[in-house]
Amino acid sequence: MGVAIRDLISDYKTSVDWADLRGTAAVDGNNALYQFLTTIRQPDGTPLMDREGRVTSHLSGIFFRITTFLENNIKPVFIFDGAPPEFKSETLEQRRERKAVAETAYRQAVEVGDTVSAFRHARAATRVDETIIAGTKELLGYMGIPCIDAMSEGEAQAAYMAMNGDVRYSISQDYDSLLFGAPRLVRNLTVSRKRKVRGRVITVNPEEILLSDLLDGKGITREELIEIGILVGTDFNSGVKGVGAKTALKIVKSGKFYETFEENEPEFDPAPVKEFFLNPPVSKGYSLSWSHVDREGVVSYLCGRHDFSEDRVNSVLERIGVKSGQKTLDSWF
DNA sequence: CTGTGGGA
DNA sequence: TCCCACAGG
Numbered sequence: 001m002g003v004a005i006r007d008l009i010s011d012y013k014t015s016v017d018w019a020d021l022r023g024t025a026a027v028d029g030n031n032a033l034y035q036f037l038t039t040i041r042q043p044d045g046t047p048l049m050d051r052e053g054r055v056t057s058h059l060s061g062i063f064f065r066i067t068t069f070l071e072n073n074i075k076p077v078f079i080f081d082g083a084p085p086e087f088k089s090e091t092l093e094q095r096r097e098r099k100a101v102a103e104t105a106y107r108q109a110v111e112v113g114d115t116v117s118a119f120r121h122a123r124a125a126t127r128v129d130e131t132i133i134a135g136t137k138e139l140l141g142y143m144g145i146p147c148i149d150a151m152s153e154g155e156a157q158a159a160y161m162a163m164n165g166d167v168r169y170s171i172s173q174d175y176d177s178l179l180f181g182a183p184r185l186v187r188n189l190t191v192s193r194k195r196k197v198r199g200r201v202i203t204v205n206p207e208e209i210l211l212s213d214l215l216d217g218k219g220i221t222r223e224e225l226i227e228i229g230i231l232v233g234t235d236f237n238s239g240v241k242g243v244g245a246k247t248a249l250k251i252v253k254s255g256k257f258y259e260t261f262e263e264n265e266p267e268f269d270p271a272p273v274k275e276f277f278l279n280p281p282v283s284k285g286y287s288l289s290w291s292h293v294d295r296e297g298v299v300s301y302l303c304g305r306h307d308f309s310e311d312r313v314n315s316v317l318e319r320i321g322v323k324s325g326q327k328t329l330d331s332w333f
Numbered sequence: 334c335t336g337t338g339g340g341a
Numbered sequence: 342t343c344c345c346a347c348a349g350g
Contacts, residue, residue: 336347339346
C-alpha cells in the first residue's frame with residue numbers, strides 16, 4: 001500500500017488549519033473510498049447497508065466529508081484510478097489473494113461469533129469495486145463535485161493537475177503523490193477528534209507536506225526521491241530486502257541506485273518504474289466545473305434509494321445553506 | 334468516519 | 342459546556 005517513506009517525511013510534515021486549505025483540491029478518490037469502507041462499520045464488521053443489502057458506508061463518508069469541505073470553501077475534484085500499468089499486476093494479484101483469505105476468515109469469525117476478529121478480517125477484505133465507484137460518482141454529481149477518470153494512477157493525475165496549477169493541492173493518505181510530483185500533499189483532512197489507534201488515544205490533525213521542503217531538506221531531486229521509493233518498494237515493485245527509507249537515502253546519495261539492484265535483484269529492471277513515476281500517463285483534456293448542490297437529487301439518492309434518514313441529510317445540508325424545500329437552480333429554468 | 338444525545 | 346459512547350444504513 002503506497003510507498004514506505006514515512007521516516008524520510010516525518011520532519012517535513014506540518015499541521016495545517018482548514019482556513020489555509022480554501023480553494024481547489026484533487027482528491028485521491030480510491031484512497032478516500034478505501035478509508036471509508038474500512039472504517040465505517042459496525043463493531044462486528046458489518047458495513048452500513050440499505051434495505052436491499054447494498055453497501056452504503058462510502059456514501060455516508062463521502063456525504064459528510066464533502067459537506068465539511070464545502071463548509072470550509074474547499075472545492076474538491078475527485079480522481080479515480082484508470083488502467084494500472086503492467087508492472088502493478090503482481091501487487092494486484094497479491095492483494096486479491098489476501099482479500100480472498102480475509103473474506104474466508106471473516107465468514108468463519110462470524111460463524112463462531114468472534115466479533116473482534118470478524119471486524120479485523122472484514123476490514124482486510126475491503127475492496128473498492130465498480131459498483132462502489134459508480135455510486136460515489138452519482139452522489140458527487142448531485143453534490144456538484146467534478147470527477148475525473150485518470151488514464152492510469154489517480155495520484156499521478158492529481159499531481160499533474162496540481163503542477164499545472166489547476167488545483168492547489170492533493171489529498172491522499174499515501175506518499176506516492178510526492179513521487180509523482182505533487183507539490184503539496186495534504187493528509188488527514190478530516191474533522192479533528194480523538195481516535196483510538198492501536199489501543200492509544202491520539203488526536204489526528206490535518207497535515208501537509210511540501211515537496212520542495214522535503215527535497216531541499218534532504219538535498220535530493222525528485223528523481224532521487226523516486227529512486228528512494230523504488231528501493232524501499234512501491235505498488236509497482238517490491239524493493240530491496242532490508243532497505244528502509246534511511247538506508248535508501250544513503251544509497252541514492254552515493255549514486256548506487258542501479259548498482260544496488262544489480263547486486264540484490266538482478267532480475268528486476270527499475271528503469272521502467274522510475275520512468276513511470278517521472279512521466280506517468282495522464283489525461284490532459286479534463287475540464288473542471290463545480291456546480292450547486294442539487295438538494296432533490298441528493299435526498300432522493302441517499303434517502304429514497306439508499307435509506308438514509310431524511311432528517312439527518314437535511315440538517316447536514318442546511319449547514320452549507322441548502323435549505324429543505326429550497327428550489328435548485330435548475331428548476332428556475 | 335462523523336453527527337448526536339445523554340451523562341458528568 | 343464538554344466529553345464520550347454509540348448509531349448511522
